[in-house]
Amino acid sequence: xxxxxxxxxxxxxxxxxxxxxxxxxxxxxxxxxxxxxxxxxxxxxxxxxxxxxxxxxxxxxxxxxxxxxxxxxxxxxxxxxxxxxxxxxxxxxxxxxxxxxxxxxxxxxxxxxxxxxx
Amino acid sequence: xxxxxxxxxxxxxxxxxxxxxxxxxxxxxxxxxxxxxxxxxxxxxxxxxxxxxxxxxxxxxxxxxxxxxxxxxxxxxxxxxxxxxxxxxxxxxxxxxxxxxxxxxxxxxxxx
Numbered sequence: 001x002x003x004x005x006x007x008x009x010x011x012x013x014x015x016x017x018x019x020x021x022x023x024x025x026x027x028x029x030x031x032x033x034x035x036x037x038x039x040x041x042x043x044x045x046x047x048x049x050x051x052x053x054x055x056x057x058x059x060x061x062x063x064x065x066x067x068x069x070x071x072x073x074x075x076x077x078x079x080x081x082x083x084x085x086x087x088x089x090x091x092x093x094x095x096x097x098x099x100x101x102x103x104x105x106x107x108x109x110x111x112x113x114x115x116x117x118x
Numbered sequence: 119x120x121x122x123x124x125x126x127x128x129x130x131x132x133x134x135x136x137x138x139x140x141x142x143x144x145x146x147x148x149x150x151x152x153x154x155x156x157x158x159x160x161x162x163x164x165x166x167x168x169x170x171x172x173x174x175x176x177x178x179x180x181x182x183x184x185x186x187x188x189x190x191x192x193x194x195x196x197x198x199x200x201x202x203x204x205x206x207x208x209x210x211x212x213x214x215x216x217x218x219x220x221x222x223x224x225x226x227x228x229x230x
Contacts, residue, residue, distance in 0.1 A: 004161070033217065035220075042122075042222045043209075045217035045218060058217075106152070106164055107218060109161035110161050111160055114159075
C-alpha cells in the first residue's frame with residue numbers, strides 16, 4: 001500500500017510566479033490536510049479537504065493561496081505570485097476516517113515539497 | 119499564541135538510557151495527543167497517541183504519559199537506540215479533529 005505521495009519534492013520559483021503542489025492520499029483515504037513548516041518551526045495547519053469540498057481553511061492565508069481536491073486526481077495547493085516568505089516545506093497528510101470517529105486524528109504524512117522562492 | 123510547546127529544542131542521550139521528551143499545552147479543549155517522529159527530508163511518521171480519558175499508553179519501547187491537570191505530556195523511550203535520533207513533534211487535536219496543532223519539535227540525539 002503506497003503511502004501519501006507528493007510532487008514535486010523540490011520546487012524553485014522566482015518572486016511573482018505560481019507554485020502548484022500536488023498530493024495523492026493513501027489508497028482508501030478521502031480526507032486530505034495541508035501543513036506548512038517554516039525553517040526551525042513546527043508544522044502549521046493550513047486546510048482540510050474532502051473530495052470536492054473544503055471543510056476547514058482556517059489556517060490558509062486569505063490571499064494568493066488556494067486548495068482543491070477534485071473528484072478525480074490529486075489534491076492541489078496553489079500559491080499565486082509567490083514571495084520569499086512562502087519558502088517552506090509543505091506537507092500533505094491523509095486519513096481514512098472522519099475526524100472524531102474510530103482511530104481519529106491519525107494522519108499519515110507525505111514526504112513534503114520544499115518550495116524555494118528566489 | 120503557541121498552544122502546544124516543546125520547551126527543549128534538543129536532547130542528547132546515551133544509547134541504552136531513557137529519553138524523556140516533554141510537551142505542554144494551553145488549550146483545555148484538546149482531547150487527543152500524538153507524537154510524530156521526523157527524519158530530515160522526510161514527512162513526520164506517527165509514533166504513538168493518547169486520548170484524554172487515559173493517563174498512559176505504551177507501545178514497545180515508547181510510552182506516553184498525560185497529566186491533564188498540568189496540561190503536560192511526555193514521551194519516554196527506553197532503551198534509547200541510535201536509530202531513534204530524529205526530531206520529535208508533539209501534536210494535539212480537539213474533538214472536531216480537523217487539524218493537528220504541533221509543537222516546535224525536539225531534536226533527539228542518541229549517542230552510541
